[in-house]
Amino acid sequence: MSVKIIATSDLHIGRKVTGIEGGGPELSSRETWKKIVGHAIGNKIDVIALAGDIVDHNNRYFEAVAPLLSAFSQLKDKGIQVYLVAGNHDFDVLPRILQSNQFDNVHMLGANGTWEVKTFEKDNERIQFAGWSFPSQYYSKDPTESLDELKTEPSIPAIGLLHGEIGIQGSIYAPVSLSALQNSRIGTWIIGHIHKPDVWCENPYIFYPGSPLALNPKETGPHRPWLITVENGITGVPTPLFNSSIRFEKLGIDVSEAVTEDLFRMKATDAILKMNEKLRPHLGDVSRLVYDVELTGNHDDIGHLEAWAGTMAAATDHGIAGETIVSVRKVETSVKPSVGNLEALAVQSSPAGLLAQIILGINNNEDSPLVNDLLKDWKIKQNEIRLSDAYRPLRNQDATVEDPDFQGRQYLLKESIRLLGTLLQQNKK
Template sequence: MGSQDRRATLTLLAAFLSMVLRSAWDPPANVGGGRDAFLGFGGHVRILCAGDLHLGRRSSRVPWDGDGAAGSCAEAWMRLVECAIRERVDLVALSGDLVDHDNRWFEAFGPLERGLKRLADAGIPVYAVAGNHDYDTLPHLARTIDAGNFRLLGEGGTWERATVVREGRPLLHIDGWSFPAERVTASPLPDYPRHPHDGVPVLGLLHADLDQPGSRYCPVALADLHQIPVDIWLLGHIHAPALRERPGCPLVLYPGSVQAMDPGETGMHGAWIVTVAAGARPAPRCIPLSTVRYEALEVDLTGVTDEDEARSRVVAAIRAALQEAATDAGPLTYLCCRVRLTGRTHLHRSLTGIARGFEEEFSLPDMSGRVTALVERVTIDTRPAIDLQALAAAPHPAGEVARMLQALDGNTDPPPEYRPLIDRTVAALRAVADHRWYRDVAGDPAPDASVARRYLVQEGWRLLDTLLQERGEA
């Protein structure tokens, strides 16, 4: 065979292989609407990952000046936008609940469009899925907003793939699924499409409740996520940041809420930058963006004999938390603390006044003056400094209360004679919880036996303290 024939044969073979490859992999449209069939991947891609923006809400339990804009989720979104531009990321990925509820549409529209246009001017595309809060609102916003760089994936509860392209080369595949309704009780993972592997990294984008089989908010199992051939799962729904890493398995990231919104959302909040490269483990890094940080502090007052010492212990705990929070704090303005007092002390009865003083008057700035610590609530869970076992042997009413505390204050099952008391307490607590004034309060589980036991123990110690005071024994 001559050289000319050899070249002709090779040309035909190359054309045939190209046709086979193109038929095996039909890449989806990118943001610009074109298609790219280049199968190579070079360099790396930097993704700014965030979720649960909840535009329309703001941080609670903090004394904001003016209209409280500094504590709003809309301002946190704009800080995220500036962070993406400053860090020169390739794209922004959002894992649902961008909008708090459909009645927040007007509050969300302006800030969302303004931020998207700012990112569009910087050449940064944005990909998102809808969650349980914005399953109906976000699709409408996506069709209404005039930005050109925003793509909602998986609308209506079907998997959809987008491909991020740079200079004709695919950088990243994004497989997304959006809530089709407010409640989703089945995992969408069995319907995940199996794509031919082309060497391009894959990001899975999903709003879901991890390892909660009975959840009404898209329950998925970590073991099932690990079985799907993606490089990183970006999840939404849980507001606490969490990173799950296991060798040989996809990285699973809950970025958490960008702006901490209530005392249940403790710790640092912000966005994550994840660097993904072919053949390398994704590298995540957290960027603080919240102006508020909530912390739960426990202060042991065992052995404290005077009020000054009690206050000093509380201040020391707050100061230590403030020093930690002020380090690499980003835009942090307030450290909002919930303090729980524990231990056995003779001051048990006089702690109410100390607690009220911290809640109403206390503030502590850090050394720079940028971050101020406040006390949102003080819970008194101290015990009187008494010998409960000896008191339980007494035949008087205080002894009866002491016996009840011994039976209920622990993790063991209480004796059968206390079951009716627990049942009556559960019924009374549920009657309050089901009252029309409290029925629509979200986030509190229905009172059960464990809640009733905690309530009985808390009130039992107060009653015991009062009885001993009347007997002159406290």
């Protein structure tokens, strides 16, 4: 006999996919959760293992909690067990829901930031589920520091559930030491928090299953829940179940040779078709494929190029790949002007000369007073915008580590290239 386990994390029930227009109910975490539960019931799954951030903190409580309660009840009827830990988003909601104790099939592990193990048993197969739950919204210590308080039985396979950030020292979301996980007596670690699926180690198997629904355009590539099978005391390698109903991809198109609008259209269409064909075998269950296009290469008419790019982005439909509807969300122009010699231009004191100096200064990573002054101004302006009232709700969300110097330099580089292209084009006329 074998035990079948669905492993996933970061559903953020209550959220919908952001950054795109249109889309039906399939683009909500609530539907993804229902699909996972339906799959579990339809395929005789024994256990659902959830590594935190199941419920989204920023959303309406009842909207998020109702689907969780009805699923727990359905799973209870089918005898399907749920092992879960709380993440930084649901550290308070999950214990509150489970307090009532009406779901004896749902096991929250490691409440209040302690390690806990529970043993699952079916026929002759036994599995230990070990876990640690977020005690508060932020947690700056490494939860593995207290891992030795966990008493597991070495002869029984063990699966660990944890929410945190592997290898990010100083994280306020439970910085986790990889070596501590590797040296533990747990054979498979399911880690939540990072939405991009990622395998950190094969033996023991340490992985982020990732969010099963791509929640925004930054979450590119495949997203899906995973199946883990335990047979005769051996835990198998996780295999993907079904795909997220939406897939985001970045698509770079070199437009150096697209000197007319016709050529630009041909180039763009060709690039999309090629990418569609490449992805097609991986688009089962994907109803929408959304590209963020970046135009690259050298071009001497960036003004026109941007206008052509605008028509591409404005089109609502870019065909289909198999049964998947394809669209382009935005088109960015990162094209460099076809200027013969930036160095020669940079010695001039004209506006074009100054722009060439900025581009060279940033590209060559020079300590240029001109770039430094502009960067200082950019940071002040950017900070004013960031702290304005309009962005207050965003500030309360998880802040990713940003590098303002790098971002500022990239911004200056891009705008200088664009301005220089336009200036040189005007001079030609």
